[in-house]
Amino acid sequence: MIVHMSQSATSEQIEQVTERIRALNRRPHVRRGERTVIGVPGLGDGGRQELEALRAAPGVESVRPPEHPYPLAGRLPGQGRTVVEAGGVRFGGGEVVVIAGPCSVESREQLSETARAVAAAGASMLRGGAYKPRTSPYDFQGLGLEALGLLREAGAETGLPVVTEVLSTEDVEVVAEFADVLQVGARNMQNFALLRRLASAPRPVLLKRGPSATVREWLLAAEYLLSGGNADVILCERGIKTFETETRNTLDLAGLALARELSHLPVIADPSHATGRRSLVPAASRAAVAAGADGLMVEVHPRPERALSDGPQSLDLEGFAALMRGLRAPLPPVARRAELKESYQEEAGELV
């Protein structure tokens, strides 16, 4: 439910309303503006009547279900883009943030070598998996706490802030201690218990799109974070599941553009998981940036053929440097007609 305060509502009245909401064991989300709006996440029948009774409270104009399906993640007409700052890096500010690193942290040497190389090539943030969500219980599950320490070490060495995935509510606290950004993996996009816990974490959240999530479902997952109190959400398109088997997933760049149209939040792309093929990562990266991506998340490994996970989609160090050079190259030119008739050349002058 959404409580709309009247234009003349006082701070005191707002405070009273939020207190009554808290007394119902709900966490109010206050958005101040010309008219203050207070979001109240999901309510069972138990509290609904009490909440609706707030209509009679001083300063309250209305209590009603949200008109917009995701009032906090959604973008109002004319609204600008939100900049999310994480470890000194700004997402959504008009520059392309490149996050790079290995799929899994495997050893101090592997991570340090990768971190130094991607920093040198121009990456702004380091990624690396400590807790790995693996389809099979018999696959490498990550080094856990040890990896978190190595990530912090490599981050300190190179000046790169660190992003890593958190798999479980129990791990949120410890991961938040070590990492600058907490990643929600694609398969956890609708792990609502995890989203609720991260909504009160003291770190920005990188929310990957689920492999079968519509853009709408993705933004509603972000709404769980925002309505729960964490305003620092970065969205990440990483490919969706389709009938096509020659790429690991299908990179949905029109979906990325749509997410940026419907939401004010920054949106980045993960070309590595989206394609699953090293040779396609540079083209996919350039395409994502051209589609408006606020950043990229790229898997890099010093020796991809020996990686414990996701080797086929990881760039080697030189491959990553080449990708970075490619991001600075201009788009190819548009072909011209062999001969323009004079009359059109004039019009062309007006229109183009």
Place this chain on the structure above:
Amino acid sequence: MIVHMSQSATSEQIEQVTERIRALNRRPHVRRGERTVIGVPGLGDGGRQELEALRAAPGVESVRPPEHPYPLAGRLPGQGRTVVEAGGVRFGGGEVVVIAGPCSVESREQLSETARAVAAAGASMLRGGAYKPRTSPYDFQGLGLEALGLLREAGAETGLPVVTEVLSTEDVEVVAEFADVLQVGARNMQNFALLRRLASAPRPVLLKRGPSATVREWLLAAEYLLSGGNADVILCERGIKTFETETRNTLDLAGLALARELSHLPVIADPSHATGRRSLVPAASRAAVAAGADGLMVEVHPRPERALSDGPQSLDLEGFAALMRGLRAPLPPVARRAELKESYQEEAGELV
């Protein structure tokens, strides 16, 4: 990794090996037979060497990665079906177990009325959501603990054991106290933290197939439960996401049949979520049973038009009774050729 003991290995030797595995902080899964086999779930580099050193231990024949991708969930040639018993109900024993109840527990009256009606119509188990995974944070999220109490009450009243979804590792203990079967929802099928926790829960687990999970990924999720120590797993096909929008999901009955071919575990179907349309539930139910389903899970509500969730796919009480009658009706007859030539009638006698 899988430790294969030699045929002559003694119980003592087996015990020594499992102890050494536990000393590596791994939970061994022992399958005794002519040759005992010990499964060791996902190992990082840290413990791999120590584990491989077990090769030299007395009674050990080999230590190697599993040949089968899901050695515990998989079905060997000639292997029979596993019967999972839950609250006195047997899944996989050749009879069709019908689970029915409301999507969400909304009140004592609603649940009790439904439970009594579905019991009267022939259901064997009661379902009802206490903690609801909802796409939007503003939708009804379930009555939680209160609902658990009502479920137990209705179960006791009708003699029906109870299944309900558990959303979070934190809730496993309390839900296990109230429910006979713990359900993993489709969106949590690859919530590996939850699977690991449920692997040591003292209750059978109903594992729904993820909306974009292949049969292989589904069986690997079951392998997390089995390899972690919980052998009582019931699989549930509930429809997958496709381009088709006129049904909520696409019920994959060939996938259900394939899961029963590849695995010894019981597999049931949820025609309500699979179709999302009340009118299709009876046909989908009959089809699932004909495809080999070991059971059905059907949403029923006394007044679907007022349901707080999933009304359009819920049967009313009379609709459910009609569905049960339909499950007992014979298949329509096969058409015959107008006239069989004599020679073929003879052959028909041989072949048919």
Place this chain on the structure above:
Amino acid sequence: MIVHMSQSATSEQIEQVTERIRALNRRPHVRRGERTVIGVPGLGDGGRQELEALRAAPGVESVRPPEHPYPLAGRLPGQGRTVVEAGGVRFGGGEVVVIAGPCSVESREQLSETARAVAAAGASMLRGGAYKPRTSPYDFQGLGLEALGLLREAGAETGLPVVTEVLSTEDVEVVAEFADVLQVGARNMQNFALLRRLASAPRPVLLKRGPSATVREWLLAAEYLLSGGNADVILCERGIKTFETETRNTLDLAGLALARELSHLPVIADPSHATGRRSLVPAASRAAVAAGADGLMVEVHPRPERALSDGPQSLDLEGFAALMRGLRAPLPPVARRAELKESYQEEAGELV
């Protein structure tokens, strides 16, 4: 556009209207009833005005775009099912018509042996590919005209009418000469030139659902046939393309049930193409029948391992006979609760 005649319109008036429509180079589709309705397929701007001018003609009540998206293929509330008769076989009359035969006609021996065996086992119609739509130009493309002759021969020998695919408008005439039913393959479901040509063919059409067609698109393809003048349309669900790769396609039986709900036309299923795996064909066949399928179309080959196409999904002769026996077996029983309390037994008596 749809011309609705008034209740009092005379046969003469109806005739005048249809003549004026023909004068616009359109083929009117007349459905007589209490009020006669005349469908006029797709009109460009050219003829629209002239058509709308019919509003002033005697006996005409209104000229308007169809309210129903597929007024001829759609099923009105309370409307019964249409029976399509083809070569003496009745589709949609309450019995399950089984069509069987090889994917491709390969030789007289192969076809004759198959035809005699499937007839003996209880099939009602013979299938066999003469013109094969193959993904690769280097694959076997069918024996063409020679195969048509063999099909007619085997049909005559066994008393089975014949269905075979027509790939091209040019072939419609010759195929109609040899076959009892003309099949439109899945990849041609929206080959509108072919549909238009078949709309005036003197044979029933078996219209397969496209691999990525919604039920709505499928029924609209049928509407091309009906509105063009061919009322004898049999629909065939043969699996849709999804992310699942362990089956060739995903058999959509809820979609089949939905097509039967939305349309009065008979709907059959092709479990062979839908699954692509021989072992799944029997379960898929039974499930289709239980979902309401008016028939089945099954690939059978005397030696599937040597088939020139689709061997892995073809049943051998004994496999087909076993499938036919399976179609006559009852559904497994529904489990009962261990003990019903007395009060519920009473209610059970009322409800069940």
Place this chain on the structure above:
Amino acid sequence: MIVHMSQSATSEQIEQVTERIRALNRRPHVRRGERTVIGVPGLGDGGRQELEALRAAPGVESVRPPEHPYPLAGRLPGQGRTVVEAGGVRFGGGEVVVIAGPCSVESREQLSETARAVAAAGASMLRGGAYKPRTSPYDFQGLGLEALGLLREAGAETGLPVVTEVLSTEDVEVVAEFADVLQVGARNMQNFALLRRLASAPRPVLLKRGPSATVREWLLAAEYLLSGGNADVILCERGIKTFETETRNTLDLAGLALARELSHLPVIADPSHATGRRSLVPAASRAAVAAGADGLMVEVHPRPERALSDGPQSLDLEGFAALMRGLRAPLPPVARRAELKESYQEEAGELV
């Protein structure tokens, strides 16, 4: 089958082999090089033996099935890109060819106004539908021959060559008379009768990817054209069908990049059908170009709100001019780390 001639084979020997192939009613496809290779499209059992007998012919080294699934469409290691010239426009030569025009040709005024505006804004080719493949028979089906004339007129007026769709084998001849490029629509990608007919048409073919075609199936459809004798094939990615409903289709740019990796043929993108939303066309266009697209095909209408088809995805004239300007804008800059440590700045100099 593929006939490989020996290195020393004479022109006469090659000629004799091709004649013998023609005598088998097959059309040989000759690729001359250091060793001449002769492709023979799909052979039934009938001719296989005779063809294999060619092994004994002078100058023949081997006769075998193709090793590569699409030997003519495929790209050998190190092979360059093919340039397809159509009406004076070069596809695949490093410049981006922009094709623009209305979905359907509706009138002389509409087409002429559009053609002049897109020419002025920098388009190189005019598109416009004369024969429209419509899901419903009651939708506008195109002006047919009249539209072909208008297209030629508008092309002559603006100097733009013309591309239009051909729906049926019967129409190939007349459309080829009026148009510079013949388009195969997505739903006809596997209309093999049409492909075979177009293989001998005297015009380049624009082959759209089917809505559920894998990249492999798409290239095999191209192989039908190439092996049948038409070397001038332009591929067009136009979005695939997925579960996502908020865009009309899912634009698969990694698939486009993969097609350009696997094939030497030019590949363009259709952002209008791919997204179905006007607002997403500019971002999708830029992304396609960045992914390597050799061209774009964009729907433009002077008054999209009145278009007879595809209005919601059509740009208006000013919108198209803005899109063209956007294609010339640079990619946004890559963010830099706040402060690079000195040591990495040195490395950066080496690597970047």
